[in-house]
Amino acid sequence: MSIEALATNSAAVSGPPLKRVHRRLQGRTAALMLAPSIVIYLLFVAMPLVATIALSFFSWDLLSSPVFAGFANFAGLMKDATTLRSIGNTLFFAIITVIVHMVGAVLLAIAINRPMHWVIRKLMSAAIFFPVLISWAAVSLTWQYILDPNFGFVSYYLKQLGITAPGWFIDPHSALPSLIGLDVWHSLGYTMVIILTGLQGIPPTLYEAARIDGAGPVRQFWSITLPMLSPTLLFASIISFVGAFQIFDPMFIITQGGPNNSTISIVQDVYYTAFRDFNMGYASAKSLIIVVVILVVSLLQFGVSRRWVNYDK
Amino acid sequence: MNKTNGRLIAVAGMVTLGLVLGGCASGSGGSDATAAAKPGKISGTLTILEQATAGALAGDPVTAAFEKKYPNVKVKVVYDPSTGWQTFFANTQTKLASGQKFDLIYLPTEGEKLFASKGLLNPLDSWTARDKTTMDAFYASANKTVIKSANTFASVGGKKYFIPYLFNTMGMYVNKATFAKAGVPLPSANWTWADFRATCEKLKAAGTRFCFDPNTSFFQGISPWLLSNGAGVLNEDWTKAVTDSPKAIEAVTFVRGLVKDGLVPTPSSSTNSSNDPNTLFANGQIAMMGGGSWIASSLLAAKTPLSDMQVLPWPTGAQQGTPVGWGALGMMKSGQNKEAAWEYIKFELSPQIQDLIGKTRYNGAIPVLESSVDKSLSVQPAGFKYLYDALNYSTPVPGPPASVQVQTDTGSAYTGILSGSIDPAAGMKELAKKLNADLAATK
Numbered sequence: 001m002s003i004e005a006l007a008t009n010s011a012a013v014s015g016p017p018l019k020r021v022h023r024r025l026q027g028r029t030a031a032l033m034l035a036p037s038i039v040i041y042l043l044f045v046a047m048p049l050v051a052t053i054a055l056s057f058f059s060w061d062l063l064s065s066p067v068f069a070g071f072a073n074f075a076g077l078m079k080d081a082t083t084l085r086s087i088g089n090t091l092f093f094a095i096i097t098v099i100v101h102m103v104g105a106v107l108l109a110i111a112i113n114r115p116m117h118w119v120i121r122k123l124m125s126a127a128i129f130f131p132v133l134i135s136w137a138a139v140s141l142t143w144q145y146i147l148d149p150n151f152g153f154v155s156y157y158l159k160q161l162g163i164t165a166p167g168w169f170i171d172p173h174s175a176l177p178s179l180i181g182l183d184v185w186h187s188l189g190y191t192m193v194i195i196l197t198g199l200q201g202i203p204p205t206l207y208e209a210a211r212i213d214g215a216g217p218v219r220q221f222w223s224i225t226l227p228m229l230s231p232t233l234l235f236a237s238i239i240s241f242v243g244a245f246q247i248f249d250p251m252f253i254i255t256q257g258g259p260n261n262s263t264i265s266i267v268q269d270v271y272y273t274a275f276r277d278f279n280m281g282y283a284s285a286k287s288l289i290i291v292v293v294i295l296v297v298s299l300l301q302f303g304v305s306r307r308w309v310n311y312d313k
Numbered sequence: 314m315n316k317t318n319g320r321l322i323a324v325a326g327m328v329t330l331g332l333v334l335g336g337c338a339s340g341s342g343g344s345d346a347t348a349a350a351k352p353g354k355i356s357g358t359l360t361i362l363e364q365a366t367a368g369a370l371a372g373d374p375v376t377a378a379f380e381k382k383y384p385n386v387k388v389k390v391v392y393d394p395s396t397g398w399q400t401f402f403a404n405t406q407t408k409l410a411s412g413q414k415f416d417l418i419y420l421p422t423e424g425e426k427l428f429a430s431k432g433l434l435n436p437l438d439s440w441t442a443r444d445k446t447t448m449d450a451f452y453a454s455a456n457k458t459v460i461k462s463a464n465t466f467a468s469v470g471g472k473k474y475f476i477p478y479l480f481n482t483m484g485m486y487v488n489k490a491t492f493a494k495a496g497v498p499l500p501s502a503n504w505t506w507a508d509f510r511a512t513c514e515k516l517k518a519a520g521t522r523f524c525f526d527p528n529t530s531f532f533q534g535i536s537p538w539l540l541s542n543g544a545g546v547l548n549e550d551w552t553k554a555v556t557d558s559p560k561a562i563e564a565v566t567f568v569r570g571l572v573k574d575g576l577v578p579t580p581s582s583s584t585n586s587s588n589d590p591n592t593l594f595a596n597g598q599i600a601m602m603g604g605g606s607w608i609a610s611s612l613l614a615a616k617t618p619l620s621d622m623q624v625l626p627w628p629t630g631a632q633q634g635t636p637v638g639w640g641a642l643g644m645m646k647s648g649q650n651k652e653a654a655w656e657y658i659k660f661e662l663s664p665q666i667q668d669l670i671g672k673t674r675y676n677g678a679i680p681v682l683e684s685s686v687d688k689s690l691s692v693q694p695a696g697f698k699y700l701y702d703a704l705n706y707s708t709p710v711p712g713p714p715a716s717v718q719v720q721t722d723t724g725s726a727y728t729g730i731l732s733g734s735i736d737p738a739a740g741m742k743e744l745a746k747k748l749n750a751d752l753a754a755t756k
Contacts, residue, residue, distance in 0.1 A: 062410035063431055150523075150578040170579060170732045259729045276403050276717055 049291075055284035062278055073285035083286055085261050086269040087293075093180060093265065094244035100184050101240045102233065105191035110225070112192075113199045125196070129189035136249035139186050144169065144254045147178065169254050172262035179250050179263055187243070191236050198232025199225070227310040234305045241301070242294055266290055347651050348439040356385035359653040361642070362408070363419040363676075364401045365392035374673050379660050386653050391415070397530070398423050399717045409433065416648035417657060419676075420475070422467065422638040423531075423712040423720065426551075429469040430714045435644040436472035440655050448476075451662045455681045456480075456701075459639050462709045466551070467641070477639035478661040479670055479678035481605035482703035483537040483627055484635070486612065486694070490621045491600040495519035502625055502699065506541075506567060509628040512601075513576040522598040526590040527572060529580045529728045531720040532636055532710050533603055537627045538564040540634030540708050546723055547711040547748070554748035556723075556741045560631060565730050566737045567630075573733065580731050591615035603627070607677025609694055622694035626703060637707035640678055718751040 056073055060066035077083055112124050131139070146152050147168035155165035166174040202225065210220050226233075248267040251257060257264030257272075266289060274283035361376075376388045393408075395401040402424045409415075420428060428434055441448045452460060463477045492499055497515045500508055513524035528534040531546070539545050544561035547554055555561065571577040578599075591608075593599040595615040602608065612622060627635050642661065644654050660666055667680040671689030679686055679701060686701050711719065726744040729735035735743075 061431075062406060063433070167579070167732060167734070170728070170734070172729070172734045256725070258725045259732060259734045260725070272721075275407065276399065276721065278403075278406055 052284045052287055055281050056288055058281040060280040062280060066281065069281055073282045076282060077285060077289070082261055082264065083266075083269055083289075086257075086264045086266045087289065089176060089262070089264060090245055090247065090266045091293075093176060093183075093247060094241055096180050097183055097244040098237055098240045100180070101188060101191045102237055104184065104188050105195045105236065106229070106233075108188070108192045109195040109199050110221075112196060125193070128192055131186050132189045134186070136186070137253060139182065140250045140253035143182050169263075170259055172259045175255055175259060175263045179247075179254070182250055183244070183247065191240055194236045194239070195229065195232060198229045201232075202228040230305075230309040231311060234301065234309050238298055238301055241297055245290065245294055245297075346435050346646055349443040349655070354385070355383045355653050355656050357650045357653060358387045358389060359417070359650050359657060360389045360391065360415045360648075361417045361419070361657070362391045362393065362405060362415045364398075365394045374669055375661065375666055375675060378666065378669065379657060382660070383653070383656065386656075388657070399720055402427060402717055414647050414649065415645050416650050416654040417642040417644060419640060420643050421640050421712075422463075422710050423716045425467040425475050425641065425643070426469060426712050427714050427716055428643060429467070429474045433643075433646060434474045435646045435648070435651065436474055437476065437644060437655075437658070438473050440644075440658075441473070441476070444655075444659065447659055447662075451476075454664070454684065455662075456683060456704060458704045458707065459637070459681050462637065463639055463641065466709050466712065474643055475639075475641035476658060476662065477641045477681055478658075478667070479676060479680055480637055480639040480704075481532075481607065481678050482635045482637045482700050482707050483533065483603055483605055484624045484696070484700045484703065485601055485627055486594070486604055486608050487601045487623045487625060488594055488597065488599075488617065488621055489623050490618075491521060491597040492516075494597065495521050495600070499623060500625060500628075502696070504625070504628045506628050506630045510567075510571065510576070513571060516600050517576055521600050523576065523578045523593075524600050525571065525577050526593065526599045526602040527568065527577045527580045527731055528590065528603060529724050529731065531723055532638060533605075535565070535723060535727045536636040536710060537603055537634065538568055538630070540636060541627050541632065542567075542630035543632050543634070545708065545711075546719070547713070547752075551711045551713040552752065554745040554752070556726075556748065557745040562738045562741050564630065565727065565741060569731055569733070569737055572731050579733075580728050589615070591617075605677070606674065606679045606693075606697075606700055609697075610674050610677055619692075619694055624694050624696035624699050626699045633703075633706040635703045635707050636710040637704060638710040639681070640676060713752060713755070715751045715755040718754075719748055722747045722751060 055066070057069060057071070058066040059069040059072070108128060112121055112128075147154055149155050149165065149167055149170060152168075155168075158165040166178075168178045169175050206224050206228070207220055210224055215223065246267050247265050248271065251263050251265050251268050252271070255263045257268055266286070270283050270287045270290070273279050273286060373390060376390055380386060380388055393401055393404050395404050398421055405418060405424075405428075418428070459477050459480050463475055464473065467473075467475045467477075487499060489499065495516050496519055497512065500512050504512075509525075516524040536546065539556075539561050542560045542564040544558050544564055545555055546561075568577070572579055590599060590602055591611045592615050594602050594612060595617040604611075609619070609622065613619065626633065642654075642658050644651060644658065648654055661670075662681075664682060664685065667682040667685035668688050669675065670678070670680045671685040672692055674689075674692070680689070683701065686698070690697055713719065722744060726735065726740050726747075730737050730740045
């Protein structure tokens with residue numbers, strides 16, 4: 001074949017129509033790869049969300065047909081003392097938990113990231129992470145026993161030391177702080193692993209340069225560690241808040257929202273409204289609060305992050 | 314977002330909404346009631362929903378006897394693993410909403426009005442009229458208090474939905490071995506609250522860890538104390554809360570005093586107690602516990618010998634008092650085999666099965682025929698007959714349609730009062746307001 005003919009043929013094969021075909025094939029392949037995730041997302045996230053929004057305008061007890069209720073469910077929310085209390089409890093739980101998680105995880109991650117034998121590092125990481133692997137049910141039942149005021153060994157040994165133990169889970173003043181302590185014990189390892197990963201991604205040359213310039217450990221922490229860790233901190237804080245705001249298991253198993261509604265969480269309130277009181281429409285309206293709060297707080301976090309998160313490498 | 318995508322999303326949303334609302338419309342309560350036809354052949358499958366008590370899971374002699382009498386019927390018992398009636402009612406409603414069909418559901422007093430008022434059950438009036446001779450014979454021998462209470466409180470709209478075949482009252486189980494070890498004489502059957510407290514103080518002085526388990530549940534915990542002081546949780550027709558009465562406040566204050574003085578342990582933070590009271594009773598850490606007939610099976614399972622158990626009447630406050638609850642099988646409107654369901658209901662009432670219920674501690678309850686109770690005494694703890702005699706001064710445990718909310722709120726308030734986190738008077742008054750709101754919400 002002559003060179004001119006080859007050139008003509010090549011132009012015919014690699015021109016714009018071929019690019020479109022190629023792009024279409026690529027697009028279809030991508031869609032096929034993404035299809036399972038999209039289907040799962042639609043089935044378990046999008047459709048339930050649409051259903052929840054729709055149901056929140058109805059009154060329905062699961063056993064009879066739904067009755068349109070307009071905005072009555074939302075109006076009821078403002079007057080529902082239990083719901084307002086559950087929102088307050090959950091916000092308190094989430095804010096304190098996030099603060100403790102962030103501070104505790106950073107300190108632990110820095111401690112583990114120091115020069116040490118890799119075996120010791122692995123053992124320490126595993127020991128701190130291990131509670132994360134235990135189910136909430138097992139954790140709750142075990143700690144309920146440990147902190148039982150009559151038969152638990154913590155109260156027993158405190159009494160031997162002459163200290164009057166608090167009521168832990170049965171005193172409204174100490175029940176929520178006790179649950180916060182339990183959550184920190186259970187989940188701090190997870191946050192620590194995230195922070196540790198971020199720490200290990202900071203180039204050591206920055207610390208070397210700082211040392212040469214005479215910066216001490218504290219100055220290095222504020223000027224290098226924190227700024228370089230800030231994207232990881234943002235991620236960890238959002239994840240921690242979202243998880244903390246949806247807390248349910250320990251409240252349900254240990255305190256059942258008591259004593260005197262001092263530990264009821266918003267998810268627990270939604271559960272009782274839906275599956276104890278069989279008021280599905282009202283429960284749907286309450287669950288939209290969770291969506292709104294998480295959305296607002298996440299947007300706030302992203303908005304504020306522009307001031308303190310550093311993406312420079 | 315371009316117009317095409319926007320339209321697609323809108324259509325998807327409308328389709329989803331339609332599917333959701335269409336699915337919601339298919340409730341389980343849409344079946345019509347079935348009146349009794351002429352007696353037909355008893356065959357097919359009969360599906361019964363029951364709570365999975367330890368005794369029930371160990372074997373069902375009643376079902377076995379029914380299948381022997383009616384070999385063409387296959388009885389399928391579905392056991393719900395819930396540990397309390399509130400969870401059982403919630404689980405049952407969820408099962409029904411998901412489309413599961415049952416011919417019969419075992420319901421205690423606390424749930425009968427709830428299910429009857431939702432239009433799920435078939436009235437039994439035409440069925441009892443059809444078999445009048447059998448029913449008359451039963452009513453002549455059954456305990457009149459239980460039958461009258463059931464007819465009064467478990468009927469809805471003038472229609473009868475339940476015929477009780479077993480019941481429970483509350484008594485006090487004492488561990489004779491623990492008392493003997495402490496050198497404290499057993500209380501007498503006509504003991505008072507003051508005697509109860511004195512017994513607790515003697516046991517504590519002798520080294521017994523705690524004298525009594527402060528159960529905070531509705532039937533087993535707060536009700537006997539209130540009723541034995543002339544008070545209650547709800548009024549006689551279950552329409553109004555009466556926990557703010559001086560007698561009710563006095564009752565919970567008395568029990569709180571026992572906790573405060575270390576005679577009784579602080580109640581656990583939830584019903585998921587880490588300390589099984591049956592085990593504590595068996596190993597002598599608790600000398601007494603309140604309960605009905607079902608306690609005997611639980612204590613035997615926890616290795617308390619039958620010979621160590623003694624039942625006494627509940628101590629008297631201002632008067633003798635105990636709650637009474639009965640159990641019955643509700644015939645589901647949506648059931649597929651109503652003839653067999655009715656035969657099963659009648660079968661439970663027959664003298665032979667009532668005897669079997671008594672001797673096997675079936676469902677942890679007492680048969681409604683007194684003759685059957687007497688025949689079962691040899692397998693029951695000493696003093697068991699007090700539980701039957703307690704019917705004379707018993708009050709039906711409230712079972713309004715809002716029973717789940719009533720029981721939950723009462724349990725929560727009582728736990729707070731006993732643990733000292735809520736003042737008894739303030740707590741009981743606040744409870745009255747909550748309960749009245751619960752009752753109003755389900756009118």
